[in-house]
Amino acid sequence: MRMKLVGMTAIREGTSKKDEAYCFQTLHLEGKRMDVEGTAVANVRVDYTTMNNLPSFELGSLYDVDLSDRGYLRNIELLENATQKRRQLPGS
Numbered sequence: 083m084r085m086k087l088v089g090m091t092a093i094r095e096g097t098s099k100k101d102e103a104y105c106f107q108t109l110h111l112e113g114k115r116m117d118v119e120g121t122a123v124a125n126v127r128v129d130y131t132t133m134n135n136l137p138s139f140e141l142g143s144l145y146d147v148d149l150s151d152r153g154y155l156r157n158i159e160l161l162e163n164a165t166q167k168r169r170q171l172p173g174s
Contacts, residue, residue, distance in 0.1 A: 084161065085113035085124065085147045090139055093130070105130040109139065111147060126155050140164050 089110030097103055107128045115122040126147065128136065133155070137145070142164030148157040 083113055083115070083147050083149070085111035085145055087139060087141055087143050087145060088112050090141070103131060107139075111145070124149070124153065126153070128155060128158070
């Protein structure tokens with residue numbers, strides 16, 4: 083699903099009471115869904131301890147997001163970088 087990054091939390095990392103390391107970040111994404119009138123939004127948790135080869139996250143960028151049926155992130159790929167998009171001149 084093609085989604086735009088509109089917000090994100092700071093990366094949180096540490097150790098749980100069970101002495102298990104954690105490192106995650108929450109992304110706030112918006113996009114289209116067939117069953118939603120208007121714009122659909124999703125809060126997606128990125129677990130850096132289990133996911134590899136993640137793109138850098140930048141507000142305004144477009145990503146291809148693969149979510150499980152329960153809303154867990156399976157994969158995310160950068161489609162269009164917001165910085166590169168701003169650098170393009172109009173009409174080019």
